[in-house]
Amino acid sequence: MRFLLTDEQSDFARTVRSLLGSARVPPAVRAWADGDAGPGRALWARLAETGLFALAVPEAYEGVGPLPLELSLGFVELGRAGVPGPVVESAAAAVLLTELADEALAKRFLPGLAQGEASATLTLPGGSPYALDADAATYCFTVSAAGELRLAAGRGKVLGSTDPARRLSLPPAGGGELLAAGPAVARAAEVAGRWARLLTAAQCLGVGEALLARTVEYAKQRTQFGTPIGSFQAVKHRLADTLLDLEFARPLVWAAALSPGPGEVAAAKLAAGEASYRAAMTALQLHGAVGYTEELDLSLWLRKARPLRDAWGTPSACRAEVLRSLTPRRR
Amino acid sequence: MELTHTADVEAFRTEARDWLRAHVPARPLPSLETAEGFAAHREWEARLHADRWSVVSWPEEYGGRGVDLARWLVFEEEYWAAGAPGRVSQNGINLLAPTLFDHANAEQRARVLPSMASGEVIWAQAWSEPGSGSDLASLTSRAVRTEGGWLLSGQKTWSSRAAFADRAFGIFRSDPDTPKPHQGLTYLMFDLRAPGVTVRPIGRLDGKPAFAELFLDEVFVPDQDVIGEPGQGWRIAMSTTGNERGLTLRSPGRFLAAADRLVGLWHAQGDPSDGALRDRVADAVVGARAYELFTWANASRFAAGETIGAESSLNKVFWSQYDIALHETALDLLGADAELAEGEWAEPWVFSLAGPIYAGTNEIQRDIIAERLLGLPKGRR
Ligand SMILES: Cc1cc2nc3c(=O)[nH]c(=O)nc-3n(C[C@H](O)[C@H](O)[C@H](O)COP(=O)(O)OP(=O)(O)OC[C@H]3O[C@@H](n4cnc5c(N)ncnc54)[C@H](O)[C@@H]3O)c2cc1C
Numbered sequence: 001m002r003f004l005l006t007d008e009q010s011d012f013a014r015t016v017r018s019l020l021g022s023a024r025v026p027p028a029v030r031a032w033a034d035g036d037a038g039p040g041r042a043l044w045a046r047l048a049e050t051g052l053f054a055l056a057v058p059e060a061y062e063g064v065g066p067l068p069l070e071l072s073l074g075f076v077e078l079g080r081a082g083v084p085g086p087v088v089e090s091a092a093a094a095v096l097l098t099e100l101a102d103e104a105l106a107k108r109f110l111p112g113l114a115q116g117e118a119s120a121t122l123t124l125p126g127g128s129p130y131a132l133d134a135d136a137a138t139y140c141f142t143v144s145a146a147g148e149l150r151l152a153a154g155r156g157k158v159l160g161s162t163d164p165a166r167r168l169s170l171p172p173a174g175g176g177e178l179l180a181a182g183p184a185v186a187r188a189a190e191v192a193g194r195w196a197r198l199l200t201a202a203q204c205l206g207v208g209e210a211l212l213a214r215t216v217e218y219a220k221q222r223t224q225f226g227t228p229i230g231s232f233q234a235v236k237h238r239l240a241d242t243l244l245d246l247e248f249a250r251p252l253v254w255a256a257a258l259s260p261g262p263g264e265v266a267a268a269k270l271a272a273g274e275a276s277y278r279a280a281m282t283a284l285q286l287h288g289a290v291g292y293t294e295e296l297d298l299s300l301w302l303r304k305a306r307p308l309r310d311a312w313g314t315p316s317a318c319r320a321e322v323l324r325s326l327t328p329r330r331r
Numbered sequence: 332m333e334l335t336h337t338a339d340v341e342a343f344r345t346e347a348r349d350w351l352r353a354h355v356p357a358r359p360l361p362s363l364e365t366a367e368g369f370a371a372h373r374e375w376e377a378r379l380h381a382d383r384w385s386v387v388s389w390p391e392e393y394g395g396r397g398v399d400l401a402r403w404l405v406f407e408e409e410y411w412a413a414g415a416p417g418r419v420s421q422n423g424i425n426l427l428a429p430t431l432f433d434h435a436n437a438e439q440r441a442r443v444l445p446s447m448a449s450g451e452v453i454w455a456q457a458w459s460e461p462g463s464g465s466d467l468a469s470l471t472s473r474a475v476r477t478e479g480g481w482l483l484s485g486q487k488t489w490s491s492r493a494a495f496a497d498r499a500f501g502i503f504r505s506d507p508d509t510p511k512p513h514q515g516l517t518y519l520m521f522d523l524r525a526p527g528v529t530v531r532p533i534g535r536l537d538g539k540p541a542f543a544e545l546f547l548d549e550v551f552v553p554d555q556d557v558i559g560e561p562g563q564g565w566r567i568a569m570s571t572t573g574n575e576r577g578l579t580l581r582s583p584g585r586f587l588a589a590a591d592r593l594v595g596l597w598h599a600q601g602d603p604s605d606g607a608l609r610d611r612v613a614d615a616v617v618g619a620r621a622y623e624l625f626t627w628a629n630a631s632r633f634a635a636g637e638t639i640g641a642e643s644s645l646n647k648v649f650w651s652q653y654d655i656a657l658h659e660t661a662l663d664l665l666g667a668d669a670e671l672a673e674g675e676w677a678e679p680w681v682f683s684l685a686g687p688i689y690a691g692t693n694e695i696q697r698d699i700i701a702e703r704l705l706g707l708p709k710g711r712r
Binding site: 127128129130159160161162163164166168223224225226229232233234235281284285288289291292293294295299302303306307310314315316319 | 459462463464465466469488489533534535536537538542605607608662663666667669670671672673677680681684685687688689692693694697698710
């Protein structure tokens, strides 16, 4: 077993990271929260150039995938940079359409998603009823409990999220174009849901890493009692624990990307989601009151951590899945 | 030791409950962290005051009922259980008023307290500065002597609701040449609309605009607004921080009511097969009871003439952690709806997150507990 990234994989992650590092992401997030998706879309267009969106789409439809590990590495970077928009949902929609193996549907939607020209949001049975960023996405897909895949007509009213950059809405019930129906849809939705969970886990990891990095920097610079607060043991220990949480979530995310069974994916989501939420609590506490203001860019990650922890599988749902996936050993 | 109240305390409870039942607004007021909500809450303060429920523990001459601590605690229980609005006057009532009772002169008390009780004047706390949070004594805002008073200059920050409040109280460096930072500080009250004051709102984590920073440029404060002796500001301020950390800022009634609402939520949408969540709801109930009993033990000590010092740090750490745990449990019960910003639990959750930061961070409180209550050696600071 060689449980390490290849050079190509590391290079890809670095490319995405440096692209996002030089892009002005925080203003795009704030604009997104205000309902102006322009700067966010421009960011997506630049991301498309790295091939990120093509990783979820098979070669037959202008993609290069599916490559879950590379995709996960990319999503860690999306989280680290705080990129807004239905990134997870777009990839999961691509997976759904790929799994359906309906030539006409695949041709109609996949090339655009692979190129990043189109984006999608989607709701699945058992997931949240709220569609993310339906007002900004090109397509709003819904799968009903009865296994009907539809392209929603119109967008529901935007409901505020505790993360203003996540724009939620209830897709209009029924109606819209019926794209497919039946057990194949339900099966494809199950796989898409698992990918959504995996990529959200990866995003959580990136969010947690960004929170930790910013907080470490702050703790070195902020002085109280004439000394950097990072020299206080209480501060050091919280930061050390945050690193522990994240470093032990990372291998679970990689493993789930390599072997995306329900149990592995749930374990990754559980660990990464909890690690990033705890990182947020630590970041807030160690920044003190400035951390509690929306002006500081830190808030963009702080506010993401909790919704992402719960999106596409709450910790409780993930724990249940982990246990379900274990086959009892016979004695 | 006993767990029941006397008949006259219970009679007081009934009187409070009846009044609250008749007067608490049927629908929740808008958030007191917004301009609209602030105004609505100010009206509510006036309503409370009209029937002398705004400051029940104060002497009657200032608008109170002169009740003892036991009755105050019972009133708080009823207040929060009735779902009554948050107190927009709380910084004045909980922080400035005790300072005035202990350190101000009769003229100041007569001038300041009645308008505080009625909500006519709402007070903001102007202690923190950008460079001086946990290390408050390092503050650099100045009070310079002038004819008939003082001129305040410098910057204060993170002042809760100062964007909409009327007046503020804070400590200022009046003698820059003392050997220790805790010396040479003076405690003053000033008008947030006085010439030289600029109030800049800062959006909180949820974007609500009532937080503010204050820029002070030679703001004149007459001598009559100095509390206690000039130069004694630190001692005066510290004599009242116990109120902030201890039971007056966060009375058990608040948590009893919140735990009650949580149990209601559990019954409405808890999944009986989810043992972990059920356990956390139970923990919230037990935690509220523990805090209630801990408080009654302290109140009994007060009544017996004892004082409580560093023990208030125990309160602070307990309630702030408890508050977060309770609200996180509610969010977990709500599932996908937890994310909705307009939900009933979203703002209280966001507010709970600040608990371990304000009123002295929990790291600082743990140091106080370790050093003063456990007698451990003082760390490097
Ligand atoms: C919601 C809210 C409302 C507030 N309202 C008011 C108000 O009305 N008026 C007002 O004056 N102020 C107010 N404050 C400010 C509050 O009092 C300060 O935030 C607090 O004193 C901490 O200071 P700081 O934010 O500068 O953090 P810092 O002191 O910079 O601390 C940063 C981190 O370092 C840690 N740290 C610092 N020193 C030590 C040490 N010696 N050992 C271990 N750890 C340490 C802290 O615990 C914290 O985790 C409010 C703050 C919040 C969040």
